[in-house]
Amino acid sequence: MNSTVFDRLHAEGMISASSYAKIKLKQQNLLLSVHWELKTLLYLGVLMLSAGLGILVYKNIDSIGHQVILLLIALVCTGCFFYCFKNKLPYSTRKVSAPSSFFDYILLLACCTFIIFIAYLQYQYNLFGNRYGLAVFFPMALLFFSAYYFDHLGILSMAIANLAAWLGITVTPLQILSSNDFNNNTIIFTGLALGLLLMWIAWATKKRNIKKHFEFTYANFGTHIVLISCLAAMFHFNAIYVIWFLLLMGMTWVFYRKAMTDKSFYFILVITIYAYTGISYVVVVLLSYLSEHDLAPIYLGFLYFIISGIALILFLIRTNKKIREA
């Protein structure tokens, strides 16, 4: 903190003597919080530990023996869960803060080892036979349970990603576009259904007031999945793209209303980008019908992007003002 600023404010009489004394005291006995640094170390530690153990087991599978490995994983898992059950605060439908940041990561380790355990059983003993869905279902159920029971946003996100994986799509942020084959009808329809389901859960979460702070996570996954599915459908079913375009616009309108009531700048940005992509696609398709030989459609296309860009800037500036004033 800049002490000259407060000297000046004090001299001008803007802050009382007691506040000034408090600030001075804080500056002399500077207390530094290393909360997030320690949390980052913990995060890296758990990440390395679970990855390292995973590889270790994978490489030594022949030499240690399966029962020993399974026992070891089970021990770590139950140990971590035991710690969590012992130290947790009582359950409530409201937000329950974790007893310590260490708790959060022990829970994470517990869930990770459980996933490894199930995967190992399936791999080695073919526990679920050919019903692979079950092998994903159990970890997912456990993740959802842990997320609600111990109140953990990160585990909830993992649970949603697992739910999507159970249905056959990847929704982790960096792979959502690259890992999914959006030229596949099933994926598009599943995505749309999953996204709508998540939006409905988000709505119910808020309405019923059950872990209200989970709403954002559901809505975040839901919005992206629904809008990406609509766009993918537009590109894929290009004979009837108009229908999907209308659906995209309809969804955008619904999400826009929701973002305005929630005063969420983030969702405004997200839906603007998706809607703009959709509209631009339609414009480019229409322009390509115009003429194939001269440059006129290209000029018109460039002009479209310039003018629509300016229009959207004005829209964003106006929306920003609206949300701030509301």
Added chain:
Amino acid sequence: MIAYNPLWLNNLLIREQAGQAFHQGSLDKEERDNINNKYQTYFYSPNFFIRIGLFILTTIILLFSFGLFALLFLSSIDKAISGLAIFFAIVSYAALEYMIQSKNHFQSGVDDALLWISACSLLGGISYLTGAGGLANCVIVFVISLYSCLRFGDRVMSVVWFISLLGIFFFACTKTGTAAKAFVPFVLMAVSIAIYFLVKIIKRQTINQLYSGCLQIISISALISFYFSGNYYIVRELSNAMFNLNLAENAPITLGWFFWLFTVVIPCFYLTRGIQKKDIVLIRIGLLLIAAIIFTVRYYYSIASIEVVMTAGGITLVVISYGLTRYLKVPKFGFTSVEIDSSGAKEKLVIESILLAQTFTGESAPSAANKFGGGSFGGGGASGDF
């Protein structure tokens, strides 16, 4: 010198300080509101996400405008392109000044995009026109980014400026002859140190507080570049590649012992100084560079296999952070593991949850569930939220 209204910038600084003090419980609400009322700013600075949107849209508009210009000169594009780029840079610059002077834009996304597009197209135009090499390009970047820093106080520009400065010294040394090549690491170290202490002196002058963000970023870059100009891996591999030394695998380099010592000692030194001086930035850099030590050592000496290192390192990190968290629950020596400033805690939790979903979740679709551990472990890396 600075394009934005300096009075408002100062007021903004005061408001930020007051807000911080308010969040830490030193000021009451009435005092903060009084301060905010007295020190008004009339900048147009929208919400962060709107800023991103405005940045993207302004970039789209500018790129298509440039495309439109280029279409007009399509027949002679090779000759016209550099002139076109310079002309375009001037037009965007004029637009930038206009947005700042009469529309009061400040970190709105529009001014960021205009500044960057203008700077990049000016660089591209001049560089293409003159056919500039490494050194000349660095000089062009140096001039453009220095001007952008001074005029607009852009922090990323200050990093670019610092890198271009290092680039100038690097290329100047490599051009002077073989003897100078051996001194490149030492020259870069000296430049970094000189800049670091220069920034320290400049920071003390109150007139420079409008640039405090830039200065902070430059001193961080200087600390990091000081380390990497002496890091064994960087020195060995870079000189091998740049000067065609054709070193055999694991063959030592001249003064190897010095660079090894440097690689190991400097991060520890940063960390200790950071703890002594209670400088959170130094502590973070120290922690980050300790990871660099591990990567460097492991690259040349595989003491243990990667999974053993990861497991052992993971356990060590968990134990250390657990111990410190417990130990510092009650503040000791001015450090605490409890969060003091809880503003933005909700956003941090959301970011953390997205990070966890990204790194701990696999891509396992049902059909792939029979493959054990099919890529379900995110690559262990320095993806921490420093």
